[in-house]
Amino acid sequence: MIEVLGVTKKYGSFTALQEVDLEIGQGEFIAILGPSGCGKTTLLKLLAGFMGPTEGYIVMDDSTVASAKRVSPPEKRNIGMVFQSFALWPHMTIAEHIKFPLHHHPNRKKEGRHDLQARVNEVLQLVGLDSFSDRYPSELSGGQKQRVALARAIAPKPNLLLMDEPFSALDVELRMEMRKEIQKLHRETGASIVFVTHDQSEALAIADKIVVMNKGRIEQIAAPELIYTRPETEFVATFVGKCNLVKGQWQEGSFIPKINPHCLWPDLGVAKTFKKNGTYPVRPEQLQLSTVAINGVHGRVTFVQYQGHEIHYTVDVSGETWTVHESVYSQRFHVGDEVTVGLRTAVKKEKVLASV
Known part of the structure; x- marks a missing residue:
C-alpha cells in the first residue's frame, strides 16, 4: 500500500x-x-x-x-x-x-x-x-x-x-x-x-x-x-472524451433543457455538481438525430465527419454547438438539414410507450 x-x-x-x-x-x-x-x-x-x-x-x-x-x-x-x-x-x-x-x-x-x-x-x-x-x-x-x-x-x-x-x-x-x-x-x-x-x-x-x-x-x-x-465535474466531463453541457434546470429528479421547456430528460446518475449548476452532461453517442418530433430540441446540421464506424455531426442548437455521434448504419444527414436532437434513453422510452 x-x-x-x-x-x-x-x-x-x-x-x-x-x-x-x-x-x-x-x-x-x-x-x-x-x-x-x-x-x-x-x-x-x-x-x-x-x-x-x-x-x-x-x-x-x-x-x-x-x-x-x-x-x-x-x-x-x-x-x-x-x-x-x-x-x-x-x-x-x-x-x-x-x-x-x-x-x-x-x-x-x-x-x-x-x-x-x-x-x-x-x-x-x-x-x-x-x-x-x-x-x-x-x-x-x-x-x-x-x-x-x-x-x-x-x-x-x-x-x-x-x-x-x-x-x-x-x-x-x-x-x-x-x-x-x-x-x-x-x-x-x-x-x-x-x-x-x-x-x-x-x-x-x-x-x-x-x-x-x-x-x-x-x-x-x-x-x-x-x-x-459518471463525471463529477465539468472539467472531467469535457477533458475525458467529448461532452455536451446542456443548460437548463432540474426539477424533481428530471432535467428540463432551457432551449425546450417541454422536453424532459431523466436523471442517468448525474453528479450533484451539475445539478447545482443547472447543467446536464451528455456524451455525443447518447444523443440521436431525427427528422420527427421527439423528446428533444430543434437544431441544424453544420458539419459532418465520416469516421469509418461512426459519423460525427456538429449541430447548431439555438446558437449552441452540440456534437452527436451516430452509427454509419443509421439515417444519414447533411450540412443544412433541420433535425431534432434527443436523448437516446428518452427516444427508446417513447417507442416503448407508443407500442403499448
Whole structure:
C-alpha cells in the first residue's frame, strides 16, 4: 500500500500540487491523467524520490519515505522507472541494460552468476527480446527500445513501477501495441503501476483506476467506466472524451433543457455538481438525430465527419454547438438539414410507450 497524504509542492510562489490525497493498492494499475502543467509529472517525481513535498507525507509499506523534512532517495525505494525518452545507454547491450539494476537495486540480493543470467533471460523472454540480447540501442526500433526500458525497470521485481508518458515518442500503431505489452507485464509481474499520460484513450484502455488532475488538484478518482459515464465535474466531463453541457434546470429528479421547456430528460446518475449548476452532461453517442418530433430540441446540421464506424455531426442548437455521434448504419444527414436532437434513453422510452 502506498499513501499520498495531504501533499503540497511549491516552487517559490507557484503551487504545482495542492493537498493531494491518493492511495495505491498492491497490484493496482493507476493512470494519472491531465493536461500539461496539471502536476501529474510532479506527483510522479515525488513518488520516485527525486524531490520532497513542501507539505504532507508519502508512505510506502507503512514507512514514511517523504515529508517536508526528510526524503528517502530513489535508490532506497523499491521502485522501477520508465522514462519518456527511454534513457538507454548507447555503450551497453540489451542484456547489460537488464543486468544493471540487478546489481544495484535495493530489492535484489546478491546472486550467483547463474541466477543472474537466468533472471536476464526470463525478462528478455517476457518482453519478447530474447533474440536481441547482444544488440545495442542504436540497432533497435522505437518499439524495441521501449521494451528494453520496460525490461530494465521490471528486472529487479519492484513493488511500484512508475511510467512517465512512455509512449509519447512512438507512432500510433506502436502505441497500441505497447498498451498490450504493458497490460501483459502488469498481469505477469503483479507490481503496482502509476502511469502518467495526457492521452485520454490510453488511460481509459489500460488502467484499473484513473486519477484526473487539473491545476495541481485531483478532480476525480474512479474506474475508467465511471470516469467516462459518471463525471463529477465539468472539467472531467469535457477533458475525458467529448461532452455536451446542456443548460437548463432540474426539477424533481428530471432535467428540463432551457432551449425546450417541454422536453424532459431523466436523471442517468448525474453528479450533484451539475445539478447545482443547472447543467446536464451528455456524451455525443447518447444523443440521436431525427427528422420527427421527439423528446428533444430543434437544431441544424453544420458539419459532418465520416469516421469509418461512426459519423460525427456538429449541430447548431439555438446558437449552441452540440456534437452527436451516430452509427454509419443509421439515417444519414447533411450540412443544412433541420433535425431534432434527443436523448437516446428518452427516444427508446417513447417507442416503448407508443407500442403499448
